[in-house]
Amino acid sequence: MQNSLQILEKLEALSIENCDTEEFKTLLTLLKLSLIEQQSKFEIFSNTIREGFAQCEIVYDSKGKPNDYKVLRINEAFPFHTGMEKEMIVGKRILEVYPEMDKKWLDFYGEVVLAKKPNSMTGFDHNTKRHYVTTAYSNGQDQFVMLFRDITEEKDLEIAQIEIKKQKEEKNYLLNNMLEGFKHCEILLDEDNLPYDFKILEVNKAYETQTGLKREEIIGKTMLQIFPDIEKSWIETLCNVATTGKSKNFIDFNHNTGKYYDISAFSPTYGEFALFVRDCTERENERLKLEKAYKKAEESDNLKSAFLANMSHDIRTPMNAILGCSELLGNENLDKEEHKKCLQHIKSSGNRLLSLISDIVDISKIDSQQQKLIFDVHNLNHLMYDIRDQFTLANSDKKIILTLEVALEDNNSCIKTDDKRLNQILSNLLENAFKFTEEGEITFGYSIKDGFLEFFVKDTGIGIKPENQSIIFKRFGQINNSAAKNDSGSGLGMSIVKGLIALFEGEIWLYSELNQGSEFFFKIPYIPYKNEDKKRPKDIKILVAEDEEINFYLLNIWLKDLGTVLHAKNGQEALDLFYANPDIEIIVMDIRMPILNGLEVTKEIRKSNTTIPIIAHTAYAMNDEAQSIKEAGCTDILIKPAKQKDLICVLEKHSKALNLRNLISNTSN
Known part of the structure; x- marks a missing residue:
C-alpha cells in the first residue's frame, strides 16, 4: 500500500478534466485507510470519519476456503450507509444477516485476507439497494478491515476533492491532539536488500514533547543520523515489523532522554512502520522499585530461613551442655574436678545463650529504631x-x-x-x-x-x-x-x-x-572532654528490694563500695525501709516479690516522692511489661541476668542527679 503522502501527491496531480474517476476513488480510499492505520484508538478516529468502517473475521468452509465473515465491530457511520444498527449485525455472520449476500463480495474479502494485500471494489448491493465503493485490507491473521462509502448520489468529482482535503485536516487534527506520541517511518535497505536504518516520515506534537526533538529537525532524516549510538537491536526490531507486518509492543529506555517509553509498533504497508509512543517512566520506575523490593524481601526470607536453622542449632548446643551438666551435678559420686568442669560448661553455655539473645534483641531494636545512644x-x-x-x-x-x-x-x-x-x-x-x-x-x-x-x-x-x-x-x-x-x-x-x-x-x-x-x-x-579533678563524694544510701538471696548477694557486692545498702526481702519491707530512711538516694526494685510486688511499691513511693531514681530489676521486660513498669513510675529497667557493668551503666545514666559520676567511674574502672 502506498503511503499517505504519495497518495495525496497523486491526487493533487489529477485534474477534473483528465482524471480516472475509479483511480481517484481508489486513491482516496487508500489514503483514508492509511490514515486509519495511523491511529491507536479505533473509537476516536473511526467515529470521526463519514465512511462506514467494519472490522471482520473470515469464516472458512470445511475445505479451508472463505465462504462467510463475522462482523466484529463497526463505527457510527456504518448504520448510515447500510441501515443496519450495531445490535443487528455486530457479532453475527454476514450470511445470518443477509442470507442472499452476493458471492462477489464474499470472494472479494476472502481474497484480501488470503493474499494479505489491500484491494478496492465498486459494486451494487442488492440487499441495501445502494452502490458502494469499498477498500479492504487484512489487519491480522483471518481478519480484515473494510472502509466503504455510499456513492449512489455522488457524481461530482469536486465533492471527492473536498472530502480529501477535509480528511487530511481531520487526520492532522487527530494526530496533533493525541496524548500518545506518533511516528511514521520508512525502512532503508542496503545493497543486499537488508534493512539497516529507517527514515522518519511524520511525527506529531506529542512525540516532539516526549522526546524534545523538533519535527522540522528530524523529518526526512534517518534514525542513525539523529542518534548515531542507538542500539542496533532496536532498529532490527522495528524494521522487522515493517517487513513482516507483525505488530510489536514493548517498553524501551531511551538513553538520550533518560526516560522509559511504552511503544506499540505496526506496519501500515510493507517497508513502513508506525509507532504509538507513551511516556511510562514513572510507572516503569515504580515497577523496578517494586521488583527490587520483592527481590530484597525474597533474599531476606531466604537469609532468615537459614538464620532460624542456624539459631536452632546454636540454641540446642549450649542447652544440651547445660541440661547434661546439670543432670551430672545431681550425681553424688561426681568427683570435685568433674564437678568443677560441669560448672564451667554451664557458665560457658549460659553466656553463649545470653549472647545469642542479646544479638537478637539488639538487631530488633536497631531495625525498629528503638536503640538509643547514651552519651x-x-x-x-x-x-x-x-x-x-x-x-x-x-x-x-x-x-x-x-x-x-x-x-x-x-x-x-x-x-x-x-x-x-x-x-x-x-x-x-x-x-x-x-x-x-x-x-x-x-x-x-x-x-x-x-x-x-x-x-x-x-x-x-x-x-x-x-x-x-x-x-x-x-x-x-x-x-x-x-x-x-x-x-x-x-x-x-x-x-x-x-x-x-x-x-x-x-x-x-x-x-x-x-x-x-x-x-x-x-x-x-570525636567529642573531647576536659578532665576535672576527681573527688570522692560522701557515701550514699541505696535500697535494694530483692527476695532472692543470690540476686541480693551479687547486687550487694557491686553496690557496697558506693555506701550503705539496705535489703528488703518483700514489698512491704521495702515500703517500711523507705519511710524509715528519708536519706535513701536510689532504689533497685525487683518486680516480682511476696506481699507487695515491685509495681505496687513503686506506685506508693511515687505518692510522696517523684524524683528519687527507682531502677526496676526484672527478667520480664517485653513491650507490655516494660510499659507497665514505666507507667508505675520506675525511672529505668535493668534486665536479668545483669552484669556489674550493666548496673553501673544504669547508675551512670542517672548519676547527674545523684552526684555519683566520680565514684561510679572509680568503681567501674
Missing part, C-alpha cells in the same frame, strides 16, 4: 585497655599476639560517648578477628583524623574473598568457610556493628585479601 564522659584509653585485657585473657591459649595502639595520652583521653555501645562494636570486630585467625597478630586501636575517631581492627587471618565482602554486614549473613575455627554465631554480629555505627553517625569499611588477613575501619565523631 557520657568516659576515658577512651581505659575503655581500650579493658577490651585488650578481656580478649587477652579469653584467648590466652591461642598463638595470637594482641596489640593495642592509642593516639591520646591517658590523662587527655576523656571523651563524650556511649561506652557500652562502643565496647560492643569493638568487641564484635575483635571476636570476628579471633574467629578467623589461627595464629599471627591482631592489632586494634584508634587515631584522630579530621574531627573523627578512626578505629581499626587488623588481623593476619584467612581473609575474605572479594565476592563475599558485600555479605559481611547483611542481616543474617554468614560466610560458609571451612577454615574458620568456630562456625557458631547468629550471623548478626557485623550487622549490629554497622547499625550501631550508624547511630553514632559514623561509617565502616574494610580491606581484605584472601589468606592475607582483613582490616576493618570505622569512624565516629
Whole structure:
C-alpha cells in the first residue's frame, strides 16, 4: 500500500478534466485507510470519519476456503450507509444477516485476507439497494478491515476533492491532539536488500514533547543520523515489523532522554512502520522499585530461613551442655574436678545463650529504631585497655599476639560517648578477628583524623574473598568457610556493628585479601572532654528490694563500695525501709516479690516522692511489661541476668542527679 503522502501527491496531480474517476476513488480510499492505520484508538478516529468502517473475521468452509465473515465491530457511520444498527449485525455472520449476500463480495474479502494485500471494489448491493465503493485490507491473521462509502448520489468529482482535503485536516487534527506520541517511518535497505536504518516520515506534537526533538529537525532524516549510538537491536526490531507486518509492543529506555517509553509498533504497508509512543517512566520506575523490593524481601526470607536453622542449632548446643551438666551435678559420686568442669560448661553455655539473645534483641531494636545512644564522659584509653585485657585473657591459649595502639595520652583521653555501645562494636570486630585467625597478630586501636575517631581492627587471618565482602554486614549473613575455627554465631554480629555505627553517625569499611588477613575501619565523631579533678563524694544510701538471696548477694557486692545498702526481702519491707530512711538516694526494685510486688511499691513511693531514681530489676521486660513498669513510675529497667557493668551503666545514666559520676567511674574502672 502506498503511503499517505504519495497518495495525496497523486491526487493533487489529477485534474477534473483528465482524471480516472475509479483511480481517484481508489486513491482516496487508500489514503483514508492509511490514515486509519495511523491511529491507536479505533473509537476516536473511526467515529470521526463519514465512511462506514467494519472490522471482520473470515469464516472458512470445511475445505479451508472463505465462504462467510463475522462482523466484529463497526463505527457510527456504518448504520448510515447500510441501515443496519450495531445490535443487528455486530457479532453475527454476514450470511445470518443477509442470507442472499452476493458471492462477489464474499470472494472479494476472502481474497484480501488470503493474499494479505489491500484491494478496492465498486459494486451494487442488492440487499441495501445502494452502490458502494469499498477498500479492504487484512489487519491480522483471518481478519480484515473494510472502509466503504455510499456513492449512489455522488457524481461530482469536486465533492471527492473536498472530502480529501477535509480528511487530511481531520487526520492532522487527530494526530496533533493525541496524548500518545506518533511516528511514521520508512525502512532503508542496503545493497543486499537488508534493512539497516529507517527514515522518519511524520511525527506529531506529542512525540516532539516526549522526546524534545523538533519535527522540522528530524523529518526526512534517518534514525542513525539523529542518534548515531542507538542500539542496533532496536532498529532490527522495528524494521522487522515493517517487513513482516507483525505488530510489536514493548517498553524501551531511551538513553538520550533518560526516560522509559511504552511503544506499540505496526506496519501500515510493507517497508513502513508506525509507532504509538507513551511516556511510562514513572510507572516503569515504580515497577523496578517494586521488583527490587520483592527481590530484597525474597533474599531476606531466604537469609532468615537459614538464620532460624542456624539459631536452632546454636540454641540446642549450649542447652544440651547445660541440661547434661546439670543432670551430672545431681550425681553424688561426681568427683570435685568433674564437678568443677560441669560448672564451667554451664557458665560457658549460659553466656553463649545470653549472647545469642542479646544479638537478637539488639538487631530488633536497631531495625525498629528503638536503640538509643547514651552519651557520657568516659576515658577512651581505659575503655581500650579493658577490651585488650578481656580478649587477652579469653584467648590466652591461642598463638595470637594482641596489640593495642592509642593516639591520646591517658590523662587527655576523656571523651563524650556511649561506652557500652562502643565496647560492643569493638568487641564484635575483635571476636570476628579471633574467629578467623589461627595464629599471627591482631592489632586494634584508634587515631584522630579530621574531627573523627578512626578505629581499626587488623588481623593476619584467612581473609575474605572479594565476592563475599558485600555479605559481611547483611542481616543474617554468614560466610560458609571451612577454615574458620568456630562456625557458631547468629550471623548478626557485623550487622549490629554497622547499625550501631550508624547511630553514632559514623561509617565502616574494610580491606581484605584472601589468606592475607582483613582490616576493618570505622569512624565516629570525636567529642573531647576536659578532665576535672576527681573527688570522692560522701557515701550514699541505696535500697535494694530483692527476695532472692543470690540476686541480693551479687547486687550487694557491686553496690557496697558506693555506701550503705539496705535489703528488703518483700514489698512491704521495702515500703517500711523507705519511710524509715528519708536519706535513701536510689532504689533497685525487683518486680516480682511476696506481699507487695515491685509495681505496687513503686506506685506508693511515687505518692510522696517523684524524683528519687527507682531502677526496676526484672527478667520480664517485653513491650507490655516494660510499659507497665514505666507507667508505675520506675525511672529505668535493668534486665536479668545483669552484669556489674550493666548496673553501673544504669547508675551512670542517672548519676547527674545523684552526684555519683566520680565514684561510679572509680568503681567501674
